Amino acid sequence: MTSKVYLIEAAAGDGEKTISEKARRLFKAGDFADCYEENDFTAVKVHVGEDGNTTYLKAPCIQGLVDELLALETKPFVTDTSTLYTGRRHNAIDHTILAEEHGFGLDGLGIPFIAPDGLFGTAETAVEIDGELDKEVSIAYDIVRCQSILSVAHFTGHCAAGVGATIKTLGMGCASRKGKMRQHASLKPSVKDNCTRCGECFSHCPADAIAIDDVKAHIDQDKCIGCAECVAVCRFDAVSYDWQQENEILQKSVAEHALGALKGKKGRAAFFNFVISVTRDCDCFDDADMPTMVDDIGIVASTDPVAVDKASVDLVESRGAKELPKLLENDRLDARHQIEHAEKIGLGSTSYELAEVT
Ligand code: SF4
Numbered sequence: 001m002t003s004k005v006y007l008i009e010a011a012a013g014d015g016e017k018t019i020s021e022k023a024r025r026l027f028k029a030g031d032f033a034d035c036y037e038e039n040d041f042t043a044v045k046v047h048v049g050e051d052g053n054t055t056y057l058k059a060p061c062i063q064g065l066v067d068e069l070l071a072l073e074t075k076p077f078v079t080d081t082s083t084l085y086t087g088r089r090h091n092a093i094d095h096t097i098l099a100e101e102h103g104f105g106l107d108g109l110g111i112p113f114i115a116p117d118g119l120f121g122t123a124e125t126a127v128e129i130d131g132e133l134d135k136e137v138s139i140a141y142d143i144v145r146c147q148s149i150l151s152v153a154h155f156t157g158h159c160a161a162g163v164g165a166t167i168k169t170l171g172m173g174c175a176s177r178k179g180k181m182r183q184h185a186s187l188k189p190s191v192k193d194n195c196t197r198c199g200e201c202f203s204h205c206p207a208d209a210i211a212i213d214d215v216k217a218h219i220d221q222d223k224c225i226g227c228a229e230c231v232a233v234c235r236f237d238a239v240s241y242d243w244q245q246e247n248e249i250l251q252k253s254v255a256e257h258a259l260g261a262l263k264g265k266k267g268r269a270a271f272f273n274f275v276i277s278v279t280r281d282c283d284c285f286d287d288a289d290m291p292t293m294v295d296d297i298g299i300v301a302s303t304d305p306v307a308v309d310k311a312s313v314d315l316v317e318s319r320g321a322k323e324l325p326k327l328l329e330n331d332r333l334d335a336r337h338q339i340e341h342a343e344k345i346g347l348g349s350t351s352y353e354l355a356e357v358t
Pocket residue numbers: 191194195196197198199200201202212216217233234235236237238239
């Protein structure tokens with residue numbers, strides 16, 4: 001099967017209002033309105049940007065998409081689940097306040113931010129899937145309950161999954177806390193001898209799995225939930241795990257959770273990747289002005305979550321004149337694992353036809 005993917009050129013320099021209008025043009029050109037019905041509870045899945053991050057996709061950039069849903073008389077809500085790691089997206093209350101501060105709520109977009117996995121990230125539904133790793137995945141309760149989804153992903157690199165785009169947004173971003181832990185289960189880091197005992201990993205570990213002695217930090221593998229927070233916060237590159245083997249399993253699990261998040265929503269979901277400000281690390285990092293790996297490309301959209309990610313990766317590789325692992329400066333991080341596995345389990349197709357919208 002060959003899926004249709006739509007592209008409109010856009011860059012951060014266009015300004016938020018123009019980007020929003022371009023997203024709206026893409027929505028109309030691709031007839032994405034066909035996915036939505038009057039009175040649908042429509043989940044607009046976003047990433048509101050970690051506190052301190054400045055390169056996340058800003059709320060005004062999706063106003064045009066929200067307005068299209070409102071014009072269709074759906075009941076859209078912006079949404080994202082709680083993170084495993086500590087920070088301001090760790091529970092629904094702090095997450096909702098941050099979302100409002102970043103314009104993802106009633107004041108900014110004119111629609112509410114609603115955490116689909118409840119106050120603590122534990123409101124979930126077990127969804128049966130025909131996966132290779134799992135036959136059941138834990139998905140946020142309101143993602144399963146709502147009638148339709150508009151997925152809005154900021155395309156970035158990702159320290160464990162290779163890229164953060166549509167499949168990652170659906171798989172990790174729509175899973176409950178238990179579902180996230182399942183995806184991270186294979187990631188068990190260890191601490192190398194160059195540890196400086198700075199204590200950053202200790203204070204960020206949500207599982208109380210790190211102890212620091214006179215020599216270095218140590219990770220209790222039985223307590224560790226594999227959230228990779230210590231990998232992210234260590235400034236000395238002293239936390240490591242077997243990327244080659246482990247990230248492949250994580251990526252497959254992400255794809256299987258994406259399959260669960262979309263179960264029962266065939267023809268009732270559309271996927272937008274904003275390939276703008278393409279940073280090497282994702283929007284969960286609280287860093288300002290992270291460097292980009294390629295020039296801005298635009299907005300890529302499809303009703304096929306696999307095709308939209310494959311097309312986005314192809315565009316980034318073409319713009320950067322290198323394969324993604326080289327652009328990520330990590331030969332062992334290859335996002336193809338999640339894309340190929342997603343196709344294998346029936347999430348979508350890697351074969352696509354690209355239509356440019358002006
Ligand atoms: S953050 Fe890195 S350097 Fe600091 S204590 Fe943890 S492992 Fe050691």
